[in-house]
Amino acid sequence: MLGATSYFPTPFPGETLYSLCARFHQVSASDNPLRTRKALGCDRTCFGFADVPIACQNLITKTALGHSISLPHLIERHTWLPYFSPFLSEPQLESCLAATSSTRRKRSLGFYLSTHGQLRGKYCEECIVQDNIEAGQPYWHREHQPAGVFVCNRHRCLLRVMDDVWLKNHIQFLTLPDHPSIKAHSAPARCANSALLQDIAGLTERLINHELPLERLRVDGRASLTLVRATEAIAAQLPFWGEFRFLALEPAGFLQRPIRQVLNGDKQYHHPLLHIIVGLASQSC
Numbered sequence: 001m002l003g004a005t006s007y008f009p010t011p012f013p014g015e016t017l018y019s020l021c022a023r024f025h026q027v028s029a030s031d032n033p034l035r036t037r038k039a040l041g042c043d044r045t046c047f048g049f050a051d052v053p054i055a056c057q058n059l060i061t062k063t064a065l066g067h068s069i070s071l072p073h074l075i076e077r078h079t080w081l082p083y084f085s086p087f088l089s090e091p092q093l094e095s096c097l098a099a100t101s102s103t104r105r106k107r108s109l110g111f112y113l114s115t116h117g118q119l120r121g122k123y124c125e126e127c128i129v130q131d132n133i134e135a136g137q138p139y140w141h142r143e144h145q146p147a148g149v150f151v152c153n154r155h156r157c158l159l160r161v162m163d164d165v166w167l168k169n170h171i172q173f174l175t176l177p178d179h180p181s182i183k184a185h186s187a188p189a190r191c192a193n194s195a196l197l198q199d200i201a202g203l204t205e206r207l208i209n210h211e212l213p214l215e216r217l218r219v220d221g222r223a224s225l226t227l228v229r230a231t232e233a234i235a236a237q238l239p240f241w242g243e244f245r246f247l248a249l250e251p252a253g254f255l256q257r258p259i260r261q262v263l264n265g266d267k268q269y270h271h272p273l274l275h276i277i278v279g280l281a282s283q284s285c
């Protein structure tokens with residue numbers, strides 16, 4: 001097996017840590033992904049598809065990756081911390097940074113970042129073709145994975161979504177998106193309102209890339225009635241599956257509690273997708 005200290009792939013733009021490790025596994029010629037994972041010193045959370053990974057420090061210190069990127073840049077460009085960080089309190093952000101930078105595999109954040117229905121791998125078939133041409137191989141893209149993202153911003157097409165139960169049991173196999181097992185256990189995202197899904201994907205990517213004024217996504221004090229009505233109008237258009245079930249209007253036509261809290265200027269952590277829905281509503285006001 002090729003040593004991780006002598007060679008490690010240089011990350012592609014927006015590549016996830018799982019993808020980096022999968023590419024290393026591929027070139028290492030090992031037939032045992034668990035042994036690769038052990039050699040990399042990676043916790044299972046390092047391979048997560050939509051959460052902040054734990055113990056990234058090991059990837060830097062145990063492999064040659066540290067020759068091409070520093071730990072702060074790895075976290076900034078290849079994890080989901082930039083997606084969550086604008087909505088975290090200072091102690092929460094410190095906890096995330098400490099856990100992400102740690103070498104202790106079992107370290108916990110002490111709070112939850114994710115929502116139900118979020119832990120699914122997603123990929124774009126057209127990106128596979130384009131990445132093969134431009135990068136020489138396909139990879140898992142960070143901007144495809146966050147909650148509510150079901151459209152590729154590059155190609156404006158629906159992503160394919162992994163069977164989450166299958167993925168949970170096979171994530172350790174370190175496969176890239178062109179592996180036959182990935183296509184066999186995924187299906188195109190269901191399309192309820194493609195314009196709205198494109199808006200959500202676009203705003204999510206801009207959030208990750210720090211291209212959004214955050215005041216558009218956060219409400220100070222109480223939201224105006226206009227913004228509440230605009231949020232209700234968007235919630236009414238959301239599909240009723242996956243993570244959207246926790247955002248759609250209640251049967252009586254009311255917004256669900258978490259999004260009402262965001263609109264009331266509640267300072268507690270709320271999932272970024274809630275802020276993105278409010279951000280879309282404020283754009284339409």
Ligand SMILES: [Zn+2]
Pocket residue numbers: 124125126127128152153154155156
């Ligand atoms: Zn694409």
